Amino acid sequence: QVQLVESGGGSVQAGGSLRLSCAASDTRTLGIMGWFRQAPGKEREGVAAIDSVGRTSYAESVKGRFTISEDYAKNTLYLQMNSLKPEDTAMYYCAAAGWVSSNSKLLARAYYYWGQGTQVTVSS
Numbered sequence: 001q002v003q004l005v006e007s008g009g010g011s012v013q014a015g016g017s018l019r020l021s022c023a024a025s026d027t028r029t030l031g032i033m034g035w036f037r038q039a040p041g042k043e044r045e046g047v048a049a050i051d052s053v054g055r056t057s058y059a060e061s062v063k064g065r066f067t068i069s070e071d072y073a074k075n076t077l078y079l080q081m082n083s084l085k086p087e088d089t090a091m092y093y094c095a096a097a098g099w100v101s102s103n104s105k106l107l108a109r110a111y112y113y114w115g116q117g118t119q120v121t122v123s124s
Contacts, residue, residue: 002026002113004094009118016084016122022077022094022115029097034066035079036108037090037120044093044107048079057105060087084122091117 003025011015012018020035027033034049034057055066067080077094081087095111104110 002030002096004096004113006094006115006118007094009024009092009120009122011123012084014085014122014124017080018084018120020079020081020092020094020118020120021109022079024075024077024094025097027072027096028047028097029098030113032105032111033070033077033096034111035077035089036093036095036111037095038117039090042090044103044108046108047092049100049105050077051100051105062077074124081120084087084120086124088120089122090120092120093117 005023008020032051035047036044037047038044047059050068050070065083069078094115096113097111100110
């Protein structure tokens with residue numbers, strides 16, 4: 001069982017930046033990790049993912065603004081969020097799985113380890 005703990009959320013004005021972190025208890029069995037978000041009344045959506053060889057995937061809405069990265073030595077996943085917009089406001093979740101098909105990397109149903117989430121609020 002892998003445990004994921006997110007941190008780094010908060011409130012920021014539009015145009016600002018935040019860096020989210022996700023500490024994993026063990027990454028040895030993981031093939032992919034990702035960030036998802038869920039706003040009130042909306043479905044959970046994939047934001048970014050990174051696999052064990054460093055290949056990344058991004059939602060169109062965050063390309064060029066968000067960067068996903070992983071520090072394997074620290075078992076920590078990051079999401080650098082720049083040029084934040086009010087529509088980025090959501091609860092952000094870290095997720096992981098052993099393997100996900102290439103066309104499912106941003107699909108929540110493909111992941112089976114989840115963190116508790118960290119809130120990001122962007123004001124205009």
